Amino acid sequence: MTEIVASVKVGTRGSRLALGQTGQIADVLTGVGGFEAEIVTVRTDGDVLTGPLSQMGGTGVFAAALRAAVLDGGVDVAVHSLKDLPTAAVPGLTLAAVPARVDPRDALCSRDSLSLAELPAGASVGTGSPRRAAQLLAARPDLMIVDIRGNVDTRLGRVAGLPGNAPAAVVPGKTGDLDAVVLAAAGLSRIGRLDTVTEYLEADVMLPAPGQGALALECRTADAEPSGVLGRALAAVDDADTRLAVTAERALLARLEAGCAAPVGAFAFRKGSMLYLEAVVCSLDGARSLRLKKATDGLTSVGATLLGIELAEELLAGGAADLADLSGSAK
Numbered sequence: 404m405t406e407i408v409a410s411v412k413v414g415t416r417g418s419r420l421a422l423g424q425t426g427q428i429a430d431v432l433t434g435v436g437g438f439e440a441e442i443v444t445v446r447t448d449g450d451v452l453t454g455p456l457s458q459m460g461g462t463g464v465f466a467a468a469l470r471a472a473v474l475d476g477g478v479d480v481a482v483h484s485l486k487d488l489p490t491a492a493v494p495g496l497t498l499a500a501v502p503a504r505v506d507p508r509d510a511l512c513s514r515d516s517l518s519l520a521e522l523p524a525g526a527s528v529g530t531g532s533p534r535r536a537a538q539l540l541a542a543r544p545d546l547m548i549v550d551i552r553g554n555v556d557t558r559l560g561r562v563a564g565l566p567g568n569a570p571a572a573v574v575p576g577k578t579g580d581l582d583a584v585v586l587a588a589a590g591l592s593r594i595g596r597l598d599t600v601t602e603y604l605e606a607d608v609m610l611p612a613p614g615q616g617a618l619a620l621e622c623r624t625a626d627a628e629p630s631g632v633l634g635r636a637l638a639a640v641d642d643a644d645t646r647l648a649v650t651a652e653r654a655l656l657a658r659l660e661a662g663c664a665a666p667v668g669a670f671a672f673r674k675g676s677m678l679y680l681e682a683v684v685c686s687l688d689g690a691r692s693l694r695l696k697k698a699t700d701g702l703t704s705v706g707a708t709l710l711g712i713e714l715a716e717e718l719l720a721g722g723a724a725d726l727a728d729l730s731g732s733a734k
């Protein structure tokens with residue numbers, strides 16, 4: 404006789420990106436845990452409202468509704484993009500698994516396969532991210548940065564002639580009006596549109612957002628116990644190296660008291676017996692920036708957290724708070 408286990412409700416936002424990554428994770432969890440999964444779509448303020456994110460409380464609006472659904476039992480485990488998850492802990496919830504990270508880089512998707520260096524003077528590049536805007540301007544001060552929002556497909560639609568885009572500008576002024584957009588390679592990969600990438604932006608040009616390319620699986624603290632069926636499955640999909648890296652990146656962000664929309668990039672990785680962390684804080688116009696790196700041989704949660712905190716304090720000592728409003732609410 405097989406053990407009868409109630410189905411696990413896996414919560415997600417409703418975008419194609421979110422549904423795709425949640426479906427994959429649900430398959431892995433059910434494979435490991437031997438239970439059924441039911442995908443529950445939660446509409447968030449970030450999906451419903453259309454104003455600037457900064458006026459809705461930042462990208463945290465995407466996570467808040469999902470977290471509330473876990474707390475009230477409508478969802479058992481939430482699948483978040485880790486970079487959209489605010490760093491502050493929520494009582495009653497546990498970040499139970501961080502699966503192996505995929506490509507953390509940002510990617511340029513431009514018309515005519517142009518690279519960043521090849522874009523014509525004054526070219527228009529769409530991004531809603533002050534971090535991306537500032538680093539783009541640091542590399543190419545002549546670019547015209549256009550503030551765009553919307554899901555990944557909508558943003559790609561702003562560049563004419565990308566593979567997979569509708570052939571003609573259907574809505575004048577809203578499709579095909581930009582020379583390029585910058586998006587996370589991870590998101591493009593998850594919806595099968597990596598063929599639109601014309602250049603992967605390496606860390607020396609653009610440091611990613613803390614947590615970029617990683618997922619976060621959050622459940623009620625009581626369900627995270629490895630003795631339970633869900634906790635055991637979550638522990639099995641956790642990736643120790645990814646967790647160390649994102650712990651350092653998020654500790655840095657928290658110590659800077661920086662919001663998800665602050666012009667702060669950070670990337671950590673373990674290599675051998677060391678954990679390396681590099682971070683940048685920019686002025687919004689990209690004219691000034693402070694970039695530092697640091698490493699530790701403390702390959703534990705505490706070691707990774709200290710690495711993030713110490714690098715943040717070095718950045719603050721170097722004047723990071725004078726470069727930009729780190730709360731990330733200012734535009």
Ligand SMILES: NCc1[nH]cc(CCC(=O)O)c1CC(=O)O
Nearest residue numbers: 484486586587589590615616617
């Ligand atoms: N802010 C939106 C967002 N949140 C997560 C991803 C996909 C990449 C990832 O999982 O890190 C994206 C799209 C993007 O930034 O291009």
